Amino acid sequence: MIIECQKNILLDNINIVARAVSSRTSLPILECILLVADSNGFRLMSNDLEMGIETANMEANIVEEGSVALEARIFSDIIRRLPEDNLKIKSDENNITVIKSGKSEFKILGMAGDEFPYLSNVEKDVSCTINGETLKNMIRQTIFSVAAEASKPVLTGELFEIKDNFLNVVAVDGFRISHRKESIETDILHSAVIPSKALNEISKIIGGDDEAEITMYFTERQVLFELPQCTMVSKLLDGEFIRYESVFTSEYYTRIIIGRHTLLDALERAALISSRKSQNKPVYLQIAGDNLIISTKTEMGTSFEELYIEHDGKDLDISFNPRFLMEVLRVIEEDVVYIHMTNQSNPCIIRGCDNEIARYLVLPLRYRE
Amino acid sequence: MIIECQKNILLDNINIVARAVSSRTSLPILECILLVADSNGFRLMSNDLEMGIETANMEANIVEEGSVALEARIFSDIIRRLPEDNLKIKSDENNITVIKSGKSEFKILGMAGDEFPYLSNVEKDVSCTINGETLKNMIRQTIFSVAAEASKPVLTGELFEIKDNFLNVVAVDGFRISHRKESIETDILHSAVIPSKALNEISKIIGGDDEAEITMYFTERQVLFELPQCTMVSKLLDGEFIRYESVFTSEYYTRIIIGRHTLLDALERAALISSRKSQNKPVYLQIAGDNLIISTKTEMGTSFEELYIEHDGKDLDISFNPRFLMEVLRVIEEDVVYIHMTNQSNPCIIRGCDNEIARYLVLPLRYRE
Numbered sequence: 001m002i003i004e005c006q007k008n009i010l011l012d013n014i015n016i017v018a019r020a021v022s023s024r025t026s027l028p029i030l031e032c033i034l035l036v037a038d039s040n041g042f043r044l045m046s047n048d049l050e051m052g053i054e055t056a057n058m059e060a061n062i063v064e065e066g067s068v069a070l071e072a073r074i075f076s077d078i079i080r081r082l083p084e085d086n087l088k089i090k091s092d093e094n095n096i097t098v099i100k101s102g103k104s105e106f107k108i109l110g111m112a113g114d115e116f117p118y119l120s121n122v123e124k125d126v127s128c129t130i131n132g133e134t135l136k137n138m139i140r141q142t143i144f145s146v147a148a149e150a151s152k153p154v155l156t157g158e159l160f161e162i163k164d165n166f167l168n169v170v171a172v173d174g175f176r177i178s179h180r181k182e183s184i185e186t187d188i189l190h191s192a193v194i195p196s197k198a199l200n201e202i203s204k205i206i207g208g209d210d211e212a213e214i215t216m217y218f219t220e221r222q223v224l225f226e227l228p229q230c231t232m233v234s235k236l237l238d239g240e241f242i243r244y245e246s247v248f249t250s251e252y253y254t255r256i257i258i259g260r261h262t263l264l265d266a267l268e269r270a271a272l273i274s275s276r277k278s279q280n281k282p283v284y285l286q287i288a289g290d291n292l293i294i295s296t297k298t299e300m301g302t303s304f305e306e307l308y309i310e311h312d313g314k315d316l317d318i319s320f321n322p323r324f325l326m327e328v329l330r331v332i333e334e335d336v337v338y339i340h341m342t343n344q345s346n347p348c349i350i351r352g353c354d355n356e357i358a359r360y361l362v363l364p365l366r367y368r369e
Numbered sequence: 370m371i372i373e374c375q376k377n378i379l380l381d382n383i384n385i386v387a388r389a390v391s392s393r394t395s396l397p398i399l400e401c402i403l404l405v406a407d408s409n410g411f412r413l414m415s416n417d418l419e420m421g422i423e424t425a426n427m428e429a430n431i432v433e434e435g436s437v438a439l440e441a442r443i444f445s446d447i448i449r450r451l452p453e454d455n456l457k458i459k460s461d462e463n464n465i466t467v468i469k470s471g472k473s474e475f476k477i478l479g480m481a482g483d484e485f486p487y488l489s490n491v492e493k494d495v496s497c498t499i500n501g502e503t504l505k506n507m508i509r510q511t512i513f514s515v516a517a518e519a520s521k522p523v524l525t526g527e528l529f530e531i532k533d534n535f536l537n538v539v540a541v542d543g544f545r546i547s548h549r550k551e552s553i554e555t556d557i558l559h560s561a562v563i564p565s566k567a568l569n570e571i572s573k574i575i576g577g578d579d580e581a582e583i584t585m586y587f588t589e590r591q592v593l594f595e596l597p598q599c600t601m602v603s604k605l606l607d608g609e610f611i612r613y614e615s616v617f618t619s620e621y622y623t624r625i626i627i628g629r630h631t632l633l634d635a636l637e638r639a640a641l642i643s644s645r646k647s648q649n650k651p652v653y654l655q656i657a658g659d660n661l662i663i664s665t666k667t668e669m670g671t672s673f674e675e676l677y678i679e680h681d682g683k684d685l686d687i688s689f690n691p692r693f694l695m696e697v698l699r700v701i702e703e704d705v706v707y708i709h710m711t712n713q714s715n716p717c718i719i720r721g722c723d724n725e726i727a728r729y730l731v732l733p734l735r736y737r738e
């Protein structure tokens with residue numbers, strides 16, 4: 001393979017595929033980036049066997065077709081530091097690869113391109129198209145409540161459910177449920193659970209390029225994201241996801257309306273005491289009339305503050321892990337939030353005041369005086 | 370103690386004293402910041418027994434004099450998150466401390482102020498005054514070659530030598546010597562070895578406030594830095610420092626003159642191969658006529674490049690740990706450097722072309738074909 005191209009174009013593409021390079025693996029070729037120059041063009045590929053990325057063909061002069069797999073870290077470090085914009089990469093039949101730019105020349109040993117696990121072919125039957133920025137927001141507004149541990153692997157991903165002209169994205173970790181929906185133009189009915197790692201990486205690849213449309217293609221075992229700059233294929237997670245719809249009841253005995261930032265700032269202060277030194281002590285909320293008292297007490301000390309609220313229904317004393325409330329309040333987009341509660345032990349439901357496209361359910365902690 | 374002050378003023382002072390708070394210690398009071406309100410004013414103090422910092426008195430309303438020691442981390446986190454600019458701190462005879470701002474109130478348990486190790490009194494006989502930015506530069510241009518390991522503790526600090534109307538700052542680690550001097554107005558003769566930690570912290574405290582004059586007072590065992598915003602006292606290191614002057618000879622058989630950035634960039638590229646995966650393989654320099662060839666070879670691959678140089682004297686093949694050259698080239702201020710060499714095994718001397726206030730000695734590695 002012999003190609004000539006521009007340093008910055010190549011670097012942009014390296015940065016995309018680097019997201020699916022294995023870091024610790026017993027298969028050295030998974031630590032590589034594959035360079036492919038064929039009749040279609042010149043492009044890069046990576047695959048950690050959970051997900052794989054293939055860039056679009058980039059501007060390059062292909063002098064000789066071929067492919068080679070180069071260890072990702074050294075390849076990207078070398079390209080980043082080359083002295084000039086123009087560069088040339090040449091690999092021979094033994095995969096000895098020479099990278100030249102100006103008066104600098106590197107020689108590194110690659111691996112055979114045809115040993116690289118190419119991305120599998122994904123049937124393009126079931127699809128859904130959505131604006132990049134919208135998809136990124138849907139992920140950001142839910143992914144924090146994905147389960148961290150793999151005791152139930154399906155919960156380490158997010159449910160993507162297409163139903164009734166809506167895309168629903170749902171994350172559940174046993175203590176809370178985050179649900180974000182968006183209307184889309186499709187009449188299909190489909191659901192799949194996508195690993196959170198793939199969703200985090202796709203969010204980063206979307207980056208600033210927000211206006212682009214993204215098409216997702218689903219098969220039984222895989223999802224393919226088609227972006228202008230690359231395609232990503234990820235495995236799906238097996239297992240039954242929680243039936244999230246029934247738990248979002250509209251019934252409540254206590255409802256408060258409060259400024260999102262006001263409540264978030266107060267909880268962050270309270271968490272200084274309750275979450276000190278990785279403790280998980282509760283924060284107490286006492287709702288009485290138009291007053292909300294937020295307090296904590298640990299061996300470290302106490303905190304106490306009073307906030308003004310709008311309040312319907314009964315007075316209520318309830319306690320929470322403040323992190324669960326804070327993470328929700330950080331991602332809601334409206335400035336005012338509604339919190340619906342029934343009693344000390346049932347979950348509360350939080351949403352922005354103006355719309356219901358994002359809603360959150362959070363379990364309280366057991367209340368102790 | 371009862372004081373009222375402004376959040377931002379207090380935070381600025383917390384950030385200064387935080388630099389001498391112990392992080393892991395068996396003496397809990399060393400993890401504290403001492404608050405002192407007396408007839409002089411209100412100020413903060415910290416002391417990790419290697420060094421101590423006392424802020425200048427800050428703007429505050431002292432309602433009741435007294436002192437209390439508060440765990441630094443929680444104190445600074447609370448102050449940072451307070452909702453309003455005005456705050457009040459009140460501690461009682463049991464050191465229970467209430468911090469109030471707006472409708473937020475924190476209560477934490479402090480420790481008795483008089484158990485805190487106050488900074489020791491330093492005789493102000495032997496002194497030297499220098500501009501803050503100059504001191505910061507002198508430290509920055511030398512401190513990278515302080516010995517990391519404490520096998521010879523005196524080399525983990527920098528020599529401050531006042532002699533012949535010059536302040537000399539010298540760092541040595543067994544492989545290289547960095548020497549920076551600056552003329553000062555004093556006729557004293559004195560030398561002391563200051564721990565690199567204290568020098569790093571004083572550089573950070575100087576920060577942007579470059580125009581200020583700094584006075585250093587030396588005693589046999591301590592140095593005191595007097596800044597407008599605080600005083601810092603540090604222990605000195607015992608032991609004999611290397612006689613650095615005799616090693617900087619002016620004799621050479623080979624001298625090259627080269628652009629600092631050109632050489633630095635080429636070495637950084639070569640180091641991608643030679644220093645890969647924490648290896649410390651040599652970089653080869655072949656000086657022949659007006660050409661410098663820089664090359665490396667490891668099991669990872671090779672690199673090769675050619676640079677134009679000005680050259681006096683003999684041709685020479687020599688090899689170095691590239692990091693030692695790179696660290697020097699990063700801190701020299703001139704754009705063109707002189708490198709003097711005698712042979713493959715003697716140290717080279719590097720300095721900027723326009724002046725000799727900073728000069729560096731670097732040992733080569735044993736040369737192997």
